[in-house]
Amino acid sequence: MKNFITLFIILSTFASCSPKSESKNLTYVKLEIVKTEKDFERLVTEKGPAEGFYQFADSNAVIKRENDSLIIGKNNIKKYYLNLKLQNPTITWSPDAVIVSDAGDMASSYGKYKWTTKDASGKEKTTKGVFHTVWKKQKDGSWKYIWD
Template sequence: MNLPRLVSLACLCVACGVGLRATDVGTPRAELLQADEAFCTLAAHDGVRAAFLAYAAPDCIFLDTQPFALRGSAAVTARFREWKDGKLTWKPAFAEVEPHGKLGYTWGTWLYEATSAGAETKRATGKYVTIWKRQPDGSWKYVLDTGVTDPLAAAVNAAPHQ
């Protein structure tokens, strides 16, 4: 299945309310959702950089990091070099794992909040997709993480306030 069809299918599943079912407990899909949730919990507790380093596969990449050829911890370091302090949280809405249980993806929504010295809070929201690979030790690590800002929220935040 090609990527556009896969993304369309994932969007349809979320729109129809497809989520984790009781029968999914203990499955690779449930494990993957738990990994994504634990990743977010670590980011809230230890910081975004630390969480992205802890959950990075040795061959992970980011689509918005230059040079694009960077992999693993070098890619994470480059991606978060200019990271401003702030709180980044996310919530997976959907997960899927291929039949062999070695590769999967999650996607959901994210929220970034940062308060400046003037006590003004900046917020941004969006959607993300994370591609995960099961590691030799059985854990899930991401190989690609990317996201987009919610265009409506960005337009509202950019508009002059009266």
């Protein structure tokens, strides 16, 4: 009976530890994604959307833009953002939620964004909306988006 109680205590301890450590790892991944989002936003602010969206894209990334157009591949994404009408915007965004796969190698984030541009006369135009980004962990441990 004593061995049974000892075995029960050991198994209970292992069972109760597993979800907590898994939860701790997923919480860490969520923090990584929030940091990646902020680094992405900072690079877009400093270097412009063409460079920012290029640097944070997986090689096979896809973005969906106006008229449900899909732009496929990081080089095509960069070309898209080099369009003159997309130059020098002020873009801000922040994730409201981050969801992480059980394996911790995929995640998605969504939240609100604000995109402000100036026309030729200097008049500001602001667009607001909701973004949804799907992130994939790379072999080097960094995160790149595969869908935006």
